[in-house]
Each structure stands twice: as structure tokens, then as C-alpha cells.
Amino acid sequence: MAEPKVVTACVLIIGDEILSGRTQDANLAFLAQALARVGIRVIEARVIPDREDAIVAAVHAGTAQADYVFTTGGIGPTHDDITAAAVARAFGVPLCRNPEALRRLQRQYSAAELNPARLRMADVPLGAELIDNPVSQAPGFRIGNVFVLPGVPRILQAMVGGLLGRLKGGPPLLTRTVTAFTTEGSIADGLADVQARHHDVSIGSYPFVRDNRLGTALVARSTDATELERAVRAIAGLLDTLGVEPVIEP
């Protein structure tokens, strides 16, 4: 049986404020979880500055390696919002004022408010399709397999909600987690054996501290539900053998 195709995505987080540490990104975790629900796996994310050449290079790298590319940030009205122009350049097409985007901005702003800066938010690469923005009208857009989204998390989240149904994903990656109050080093040798015996499952190990006690979360991921359950039982069995109580999360 041929393995079902894994559908992949790259996320490009555009913004000097993330790279400087001034702002904590919250969009990668949201996008990764939302995309996973429709069977799309984020395989790389890049945080890049508000510089056209950096954006163009990252769009090319992303489209070369993944089925989808999602960008966040840089589509507002100010001079540092250059994502639309950079994506147009990456695709070798001109940036054009989109009549439908203009109509949406006209619904949101009075004629006096719709100054040259705000009008720029209606400029998208030629051939792009708009992505609805239910919060503040200024749309995102899709061109080829690149989806251009804003950086403000609550607006991005609203836009992604309307987008997910249109994306074609692969088999969803299923996840099960087993936690135990033990250290990674105590179980690592046995866990490596479990991983070696379960090729179709990827097992990650993540230490945590809870109630001042050291614990380890073992996260098993697979597109095959049966293999996943087998791996979870093997992990629980290993912990039992080592005298540690496993908690299999529901």
C-alpha cells in the first residue's frame, strides 16, 4: 500500500518586532494547530525582517519545499508594511489596486479616512485572490500556494477560520501523550528501543516541572491510528517496567 501523501506548510513570520524580541510571536502555534486539524503539517517556520529581499528569498525557499506557505505580518498601512510588494516580486507580477479590496475598505472607512496609506491595503499582486477579513475588512490574499495573512493575532485567527475549509490536507497527524513523574534520562534508553520498534510513529520526549516535581511528557504522533495505539501501549509498558506510573492522556 502506498503511503498517503503528507501535505506540508512553511510559515513565514515577517517583522522586525519579532526578531528584536519586542513582540512574542503567537501566530506560529495557532497556525500549526489549526493546519494540523485539516491534515497539513508545518515543517519549517522562519522569522524574517521587514526587508523586501529577505521576504522574496523566504517565499522562494518556502514554495520550493512545502505544499503551502503562510505569511504573517506586514500588510497594514504603514511604510514598513511591505509584504504585498515583496510577494508580488517573488511571483514576478505587478502589485495592482484590487477593486473588490477597495470596495471593502470603502465600507470600513469614510472618504476622508481613506488616505493614500490606507488605500495601499487594497494593493495585491496581479492574479491574487482575496482572503476575507471579518474583523477590519482589509483583506489578506492568496497567490499560487502562498497565503498572506496579517500579524495581529485576533485578525489572523478570524481569517484562518474562514480559510481552513478551502485547504486540501492529507491524512491528519494523530497525537497521543503519555506523562509520568520521571526524568528523561531514566527512561531514555528504553524509549529509544520503543521508538526503534515503532517506525510509523514519531515519539518526542519533553521534560516538565509540575507541583515542584520533574516529569516527562512522551508525545507519539502518527497518521496510523492502530500503530499509534500500539506505540502508546509500548510506552506505558516501559514505564510500568521501570516502576513509574504512566498517565495516558485522553
Added chain:
Amino acid sequence: MAEPKVVTACVLIIGDEILSGRTQDANLAFLAQALARVGIRVIEARVIPDREDAIVAAVHAGTAQADYVFTTGGIGPTHDDITAAAVARAFGVPLCRNPEALRRLQRQYSAAELNPARLRMADVPLGAELIDNPVSQAPGFRIGNVFVLPGVPRILQAMVGGLLGRLKGGPPLLTRTVTAFTTEGSIADGLADVQARHHDVSIGSYPFVRDNRLGTALVARSTDATELERAVRAIAGLLDTLGVEPVIEP
């Protein structure tokens, strides 16, 4: 006068758990702020999976474009901790058990606890120099211009504290912030003019919501303190002209 050289860094965040959205990265913001204090500017960050080929490629890309590369994650005792092996491969050197790293682990663990999995934490690329870990002994390492750090934020933070004095930075990037209760779109045209008149200063615009009011933070950055002050006065002047009260943060 020759422009002082900007010293740059790439950050590689290694871990399936960040890419899946299960864990929220906190290390990029910490590293960016800590490095900025010693005059090192983060110009790109990549979040990559626990896969050797992905790590090797990202190390090569990082060393090609920046003065320093910092990796986070993947240096623990479990089978998914493959950063040291991947960095060794990126540098074309073997992975070797480091006698000093072994001594440190022997101080932390009893002979019974020091199983094969924990011993792996003493393996570093040939020629690497250890980075002290005051929290849990297992060291990070430096090879060439690549600094390999753990993913657990409180351990990474302790290790970076001891490291910063050894890094050679350029002139620090100075930052001033002006905030105002106005929307980006209302000031964007004037702000673009201010930016155009202040080449040596980079001005970013970031919307926020506070007390249910829309505001914009204007962040000016420069290595030149005099030019920075001029730009801040120009931003404040623009806001005054537009009838908006500027708040210049101290």
C-alpha cells in the same frame, strides 16, 4: 566615516514540539533581547524539526549569512535529541565523548544513574568548547561560530548569562518608543515622510489595544544616538501636528 560593522546572529529553534504548536517558543525573544544588549542583532530565526538533514541545512544557511548562530533544543538524553550529532555532521567532524563534560555529568549523577542515554550528553563535535550549565551540569558547546544551547528556557537563560561576556558585538542598536492613541492608518502617510527623512533610523509601527482604545507604538531603532533623538522628535512633532498627544517612553 565608515559605517560601524553590524554584528549579526541567526537563531535555530530545533524541535517538533514547537513546529506542531504544542509548545510555545520563549527562547527567541529572550535571545534577541540578550544579544541586542551586547550589540548583536538577530537577522533571522528558523524553527526546524528534529531531523538531522534539516538541522545540517539550517546550520549551513545560518553560518553563511550571520556572524553567529545560536541553536536551541535537542541536546538532552533521549533518542530525539540529535542536535550535537547534526552539528558535528554540519562541520564534517566526528562526535566524541568529551572528558570534561563526562566529569560534570559524574558530579551530577550517581554511577547507577549515569546510563548510556545520559552519557550521550557528554558527546560533542570534535574541537568543540563547552558552555557551562550552572543548572543541571549537562553542557552546551560552541564550535566555530555556532553556539549550541538547550531548549528548556530557564537552563538556556542561565547558560546565556555566562556566555554574553565572551561574545564580540558591534555598536548596540538603540531603541526609543513613542506611543499614541491613534490608528496606524491616520499617521501612516506622515510617518512615511519622517522615515524618508531619517535614513539612519529604522521606524516600525505596531498597533495595540489598551483600555479598549486603539493605539500605535512607533519604535525607532538606530546605532546613532543623535540621529535617533532627531527621529523621535520628528515622530512626536508629526503626532502634535495631527492633534494626537505623543507619549515618549523613557
